[in-house]
Amino acid sequence: MAAKVWLVGAGPGDPELLTLKAVRALGEAEVVLIDDLVNPAVLEHCPNARVIPVGKRGGCRSTPQAFIHRLMARYARQGLCVVRLKGGDPCIFGRGKEEADWLAARGIEVELVNGITAGLAGATQCGISLTHRGVARGVTLVTAHTLDESSLQWRALANTGTTLVIYMGVARLEQVQGGLLDGGLPASTPVAMIENASLPQQRECRTTLGEMTAHALTFALKSPAILVIGEVAAQAAVSVLEHTA
Numbered sequence: 001m002a003a004k005v006w007l008v009g010a011g012p013g014d015p016e017l018l019t020l021k022a023v024r025a026l027g028e029a030e031v032v033l034i035d036d037l038v039n040p041a042v043l044e045h046c047p048n049a050r051v052i053p054v055g056k057r058g059g060c061r062s063t064p065q066a067f068i069h070r071l072m073a074r075y076a077r078q079g080l081c082v083v084r085l086k087g088g089d090p091c092i093f094g095r096g097k098e099e100a101d102w103l104a105a106r107g108i109e110v111e112l113v114n115g116i117t118a119g120l121a122g123a124t125q126c127g128i129s130l131t132h133r134g135v136a137r138g139v140t141l142v143t144a145h146t147l148d149e150s151s152l153q154w155r156a157l158a159n160t161g162t163t164l165v166i167y168m169g170v171a172r173l174e175q176v177q178g179g180l181l182d183g184g185l186p187a188s189t190p191v192a193m194i195e196n197a198s199l200p201q202q203r204e205c206r207t208t209l210g211e212m213t214a215h216a217l218t219f220a221l222k223s224p225a226i227l228v229i230g231e232v233a234a235q236a237a238v239s240v241l242e243h244t245a
């Protein structure tokens, strides 16, 4: 039997944001390796699969990447249909390409399946249009985790003229704030901090670049959260006003 691994994005959390292709892959899966940012509710689509948690959350006990590679290869070589399920999109800060290349180099067939990345979902769930016409000409996805902290990088990020969506920023709010302020972004720039995007426990904190660290503290912002920085972050949730005419 041909060995195959599906590298599947499970989306940001809401199980209804899964793609049809993800659902099909899960339906065919015999083994599912699941990251800890994935909502376990999506496992209803693979009731007969063996599910193996391989989470690697920052700061917590983690499964070494090399071990995950070997696990995928071992099951695929047994002729089993393997799904590697990742939060959001597998190739947005998700090591999807690394894993795909590693498997392909060993002759194992791989298929990547997109998921909706947390930054896009979080913004939409809060009524923010990341590339709103006339307000933002683009969007930049950035990780705060490996961000080069030289002032040049910050200056460049502060001057893109695009909406910034920052992943893995909760533990590095001060660096993000300081870097962007030093880089020339005004303190009044709107910021939305969105925790647990698309899940029932989603929370959002609207603030400004100048006040984001202080507000995150009073709000008790926790990971996972994304930061949306730019004029569009002031946009309000979509609501239907009562028609009085």
Ligand code: SAH
Residues within 6 Å of the ligand: 012, 013, 037, 086, 087, 088, 089, 090, 091, 092, 093, 094, 116, 117, 118, 119, 122, 166, 167, 168, 169, 194, 195, 196, 197, 198, 199, 223, 224, 225, 226
């Ligand atoms: N591949 C994932 C990102 C993994 S990096 C994706 O495409 O979404 C992990 C970071 O993603 C977290 O630190 C957080 O910044 C963000 N994240 C993931 N799920 C999230 C969620 N439901 N709400 C807010 N942020 C989330």
